[in-house]
Amino acid sequence: MSGWLAYLWLEAKRQWRDREILIFRLGLPTAIYLILTAAQGDTPPSSGPGGRIVAVAALGAVISGVAAGPTLGDERANGWLRQLRTTPLRPSAAVAAKVVVAMSFALPSIALVAAAGAMVGDNEGTALGWTQWLRLVGLMWLATTPITALGALIGLTFGGEAAHGATTLAFVVLWLAGGIFTPPSQMPDALATISRALPSWGVVQVGESVAGGASPPAAALAVLAAWTVGAGALAALAWRRVVAR
């Protein structure tokens, strides 16, 4: 356990001091929210309650979530993961640390968008109280877990440059097809079916249900749980392959 904490601490310090990471993961979603609000003004949101706030916060969750991919991919390619394998650090602990650090960016990323929404926006038709804001941020953050597991899976499956490419691809798919700005109800049937199976749709569903004062729908929770278990298990298998070469 103490070994895991030592690795977690190193990873957290290393990533949190990187200015590019901070700008991309924390600054970008908030900037997108502000730009969209300025451009679209008070046009009613196309999707459900909390519309733009939830959509952009989900985008931030995806950006931070898949970020475990490139760092693992780089460290797999340059041999650092193999070096760690010669120490008492348990492999699963190393992957868990990457996921936790990715999650540590997702929380402020979502919170900053929510804060911008609370201050600048008109709550977009929803009047949220303090507890609802906290619930919104907290539950959307927890719903990001399967996306970080997906990021870890990508980083362990593809080394180096390929990991960057695969991460970008995953990001684009989750962004465009994942129900963030275009709800599945406005998509062709086939694409809508895919969209409702993606974890980003689950994150949006959780956000909209909280903003609308309801509990998250069971279908969304099932999708999120399935991705967490599935991507997590595949990441564990991929780790074994990295080690066995």
Next chain:
Amino acid sequence: MSTDNNTPASPTTPESIAAFEGVTRRYGQVTAVDGLSLQIQRGQTVALLGPNGAGKTTTVELLLGLLTPDQGVVRLFGGAPAAAVAAGRVGVMLQDAGLPQGAKVAELIGLIRGLYAQPLSLADALRLTDLEDVAGRQTQRLSGGQRQRVRLALALAGNPELLVLDEPTAALDVEARRAFWERTRESVVAGRTVLFATHRLEEADTVADRVVVIAGGRLLADGTPDHVKSQAAGRSTVSMAADGLPRELLERLPAVAAVEEDRGRLTLSTTDPDATVRALLQQAPDVQGLEVTRAGMEEAFLQLTHEEGGTS
């Protein structure tokens, strides 16, 4: 103490901390390690010597449990290699392993200290590897020599019983190599066992008290540096322009142990250059560009490995 040449593996004695018993490892068609049997005793400084492609890295990775043997058994501290690694008994410097971007030198050493039960102090780890001045520097701002020292520091910081270094000086120039070994020797306290892979005979000669020579994945020689050198000593080379000389003719000349062809020149290794040259001039009187060289240490080692390994 060193074992005699080619001693077959005996049952693990209390002294022995690492053992290979008839270990073979293949990659597809290539046999990287071929029936290797070897024991390492506590307190030894062992050089694993061989040319590039000899199977050194594979041997190291088998020892650490990063690879599993296709045949045979590898034991480390009496059990499975992975268990010894998990127990923190081994410190490792892999060949060319990178460092994570954005981490500071002291933080990386701190990580290793957090992973091992009885680590060196941060101050000691920095001092032994001469990294005090760059302790607060991020890895991407280090020079090549500094990175190498950081990797040594990571291997040492856990204060392990066994130190394993795979080609630790491959990327360094002559000066830096000498400094590296001075530092490493200083930091190896009594009782610690060291295994390092190298393709430089002079490193094995000056640093190790036991040299294990492998090529083509097979054990060629095992003993003190003097013993290994004497096995390869007494050789000379005779070289000449190739000019269509038949190899078979050269191979049949007296005292010739091996024939090599490189960039239009044929090189014979011989134990008796006088006899070889006399016979050569009789059988090929037109031979051009004749040169006779007494074997230095490097050549002697190359002959030893080419003669019997030869696959790489």
